[in-house]
Amino acid sequence: MRLLLVCLIALLGIGLSLVLGEAESEPGVAAQDRVARGRYLVKSIGCADCHSPWVMGPNGPHPDPDRDLSGHPADLVIEAPLALGEGPWGLAASRTMTAWSGPWGVSFTRNLTPDPETGLGEWSEDEFVATLRNMRHRGIGRPLLPPMPPMYGQNLTDEDLKSIYAYLRTIPPVKNRVPTPLPPR
Ligand code: HEC
Numbered sequence: 001m002r003l004l005l006v007c008l009i010a011l012l013g014i015g016l017s018l019v020l021g022e023a024e025s026e027p028g029v030a031a032q033d034r035v036a037r038g039r040y041l042v043k044s045i046g047c048a049d050c051h052s053p054w055v056m057g058p059n060g061p062h063p064d065p066d067r068d069l070s071g072h073p074a075d076l077v078i079e080a081p082l083a084l085g086e087g088p089w090g091l092a093a094s095r096t097m098t099a100w101s102g103p104w105g106v107s108f109t110r111n112l113t114p115d116p117e118t119g120l121g122e123w124s125e126d127e128f129v130a131t132l133r134n135m136r137h138r139g140i141g142r143p144l145l146p147p148m149p150p151m152y153g154q155n156l157t158d159e160d161l162k163s164i165y166a167y168l169r170t171i172p173p174v175k176n177r178v179p180t181p182l183p184p185r
Pocket residue numbers: 041042045046047048049050051100107108109110112131136137138139143144145146147148149152164181
């Protein structure tokens with residue numbers, strides 16, 4: 001009788017661990033869903049329009065797929081903002097669409113690839129979400145400059161922002177150290 005009880009408890013234990021094991025594997029599936037959702041969001045919102053350097057192709061300029069989301073290329077050196085005159089123009093972009101000159105000085109789009117030294121490799125998910133929510137460098141630093149849109153952090157859900165982060169971890173890392181912004185003239 002006692003043996004039967006022991007067997008029963010052992011069987012229950014195996015059953016329970018199977019159920020728990022299944023529960024544990026669920027985050028893996030969810031993680032895959034997140035990456036797919038993040039990819040969809042990044043591709044639809046068009047982060048690459050600003051965060052990938054544009055190159056000239058047969059049909060005109062387009063974001064370079066070989067340097068996807070790697071930010072302003074370090075070898076395109078920009079030393080001063082554009083002189084703003086009295087005319088209607090108030091903003092200029094580099095031919096790569098990655099450096100932006102305006103009344104704030106010059107902003108350079110960040111490297112969003114997972115490169116540990118020059119990209120978002122060291123960034124935690126919390127930091128990434130806080131950056132877009134608070135529009136501050138790494139979530140708590142200096143305010144982010146235009147034209148980085150504030151709407152993502154205002155309108156996307158936590159789940160969406162985490163999905164974008166998850167997708168950005170999966171793209172090829174590109175070593176490219178983006179310069180720090182330049183002050184206005
Ligand atoms: C219209 C151009 C534009 C678009 C579109 C854009 N960004 Fe940016 N982004 C910028 C610029 C410019 C900066 C640099 C701002 C600065 O240095 O203050 C930046 C900076 C960032 C940073 C770095 C902030 C930091 O703390 O250094 C992150 C993260 C970021 N963008 C994510 C995204 C994501 C994700 C998308 C798409 C969902 C996106 N951006 C779309 C222009 C853009």
